[in-house]
Amino acid sequence: MNATDMTPAQHAALGDALYAAWLERMPIAPLTSRLPELALADAYRIQQHYIARRMAAGAVVVGKKIGVTSKAVQDMLDVRQPDFGMLLSDMQYASGAAIAANTLIQPRAEGEIAFYLHRDLRGPGVDRAAVLEATEAVGACFEIVDSRIRDWAIRIGDTVADNASSGVYVLGSERVAPHDVDLGACRMRIEKNGVNAGEGVGAAALGHPADAVAWLANTLGELGMPLLAGEVVLSGALAALIPVGAGDRLSMRIEGIGGCEVSFV
Template sequence: MDNAELDRLGDELYDAWQTRQMLAPLTARMPDLTIDHAYRIQQRMVARRIGQGERVIGKKIGVTSKAVQQMLGVYQPDFGSLLSGMHYEDGSAIPMDTLIQPRAEGEIVFYLKQDLCGPGITAEQVLAATESVSACFEIVDSRVKDWKIKIQDTVADNASCGVFVIGKERIDPRTLDLAMCGMVIEKNGEIIATGAGAAALGHPANAVAWLANELGARGVALKAGEPILSGSLAPLIPVQAGDSLRVRIGGIGGCAVTFE
């Protein structure tokens, strides 16, 4: 599969994002699509958005918890880029007509005080390099019809990035055990999901270390000051217009979002 074909697929995903249309899975049409091909497609999709004035402001790790893996039938992590147009302030109302088939994830966000670049990065090094952590909602959104994805589909689709909301509180991660931090998500005032930091590859710092090493193999560093979303701590939560969500993570804080 040559670069021209991979670029065409990236353009197809970009157009689907821009027009809010769903596509048939890439893997159903191209069974020889590899994960390396998929990351090349992702680069093209992201580049198209940058070409329209957005900029990369962080990174996300996806498919880190067993609950999400089982829901999606995808059994290994992936990563994508966070773009400036994806960020909403805590308490924002997100227009549903900007999304296709959104689902919410409660996560822990890392902010580094120094760059990290693999290979060989450990969870201990991640914690030493982390300035603060916050609570977050990532609203994932697939351009692939009915979320019928394999790992190559979600990788190509920028790890199914939609939008994200980060809480205002920033906490030193060395003051608590991130693996043991409990999470509660409320939807329209009722508890709908619970989880803990350990859901993200055993410890959210493990997820960030995995990302630093994966990106390092591609010559890319995690940058100080950029948000790094470390992965969902509970199953994905479908949302629709009128829904209101709130997440709280023990010792870290919370954030809220509504959909209109």
């Protein structure tokens, strides 16, 4: 994450622009159209300021998300490396929720496996086994990604700064112990308005969803940040993004884990 010579004031200004875009539901031009060489270190500092603005308005960090883990999503966005963002309390919904589409800008849905931690994970040196031992349960979830960048015209610096393009997320009610299911081989199917809209397997998330969580723990460890007991971690999309809008209904099942449903009004 090599830094440029950007100043804290510049980080804050761009973080404020993303916060205003989120608050007003009005996307902005890509940050990389102004800063083509935006470094990841700077993008994460912009993200931190954006998240600080949302926390100052009352939100609380309740977990983390891993983005751009599957080849399908990398191909769709032409982004070739994972990133991470913060999950906030005002993003969370339960399965069966009806979400107002006008609270989002340009939403797309991802089916994922959520990890519920009962022990801290502190990198470096975290591996798949450590993740599974620290995980109390896994469950099905939808992440509804959204971009404050106009037309999803993002490069890696844009999505990192924009909190890994997080929108909201929907947690299924069923949970199973992580050792009770083959997380790499379990199959997922998503239906949109009753029609098959996507299929995938757990291995789509960096080869194994627990490996994706290990990547996150080790990446955060380089920054002095742990994953904490009680947090939820979204481990990455198992299939391509699905555009959604008012009137759409989504349902999904992940074999051996459970399901999740959401609608948009």
